[in-house]
Amino acid sequence: MEQRVSLITLGVRDMERAAAFYEALGWRRVETPDGIVVFDLIGQALGLYSRAALARDMGVDEAELGSGAMTLAHNVPAREAVAPLMARAEAAGARILRPAEDVFWGGHVGYFADPDGHVWEVAWNPHSPLSPEGAFRWEGY
Incomplete structure (x- = not known):
């Protein structure tokens, strides 16, 4: 595979x-x-x-x-992009599980659940910059 x-x-x-x-x-x-x-x-x-x-x-x-014990992650290119996306998700009907905040490994993340309970992480990871198209790779491009 x-x-x-x-x-x-x-x-x-x-x-x-x-x-x-x-x-x-x-x-x-x-x-x-x-x-x-x-x-x-x-x-x-x-x-x-x-x-x-x-x-x-x-x-x-x-x-x-x-219900599945997993998250789907949406990485963003800048720290400042996390909170507005969390607010947009909440306005669309998401339940905020953890508001946007700095985390121990140096990133900035928040978690929300969609209307069916699927959990999303919105994250900025300074150690994994996105490609120009927005693609994610663990240690960046």
Whole structure:
């Protein structure tokens, strides 16, 4: 298996509510068939898919999907970009889990949960500057 993630699919309870949330963050949908909403990212895509359909596709009961102990990170090019993005997420309906603040390793981060509880980290990492296109690599470009 190659070392990459191509598509991240979030199981959501209400597709239109979830899509509206990400659109309020400034993301743009791409054309898709009914039943899935997709946003192209830099080198990947984020899909929104019904939790019930996701469980059915996997062949498991929806209760087995759980809530997942993971975060999705969105890195920004400057420390000053974290707080405004957190405020935009809150205005779109996110629940702020940790407001933007400096952290022990020298970065500046905040955490929010989207309307379905998927946790996002908004981070500025001075040790991993983004590429000119905004792509992230652990130790920068």
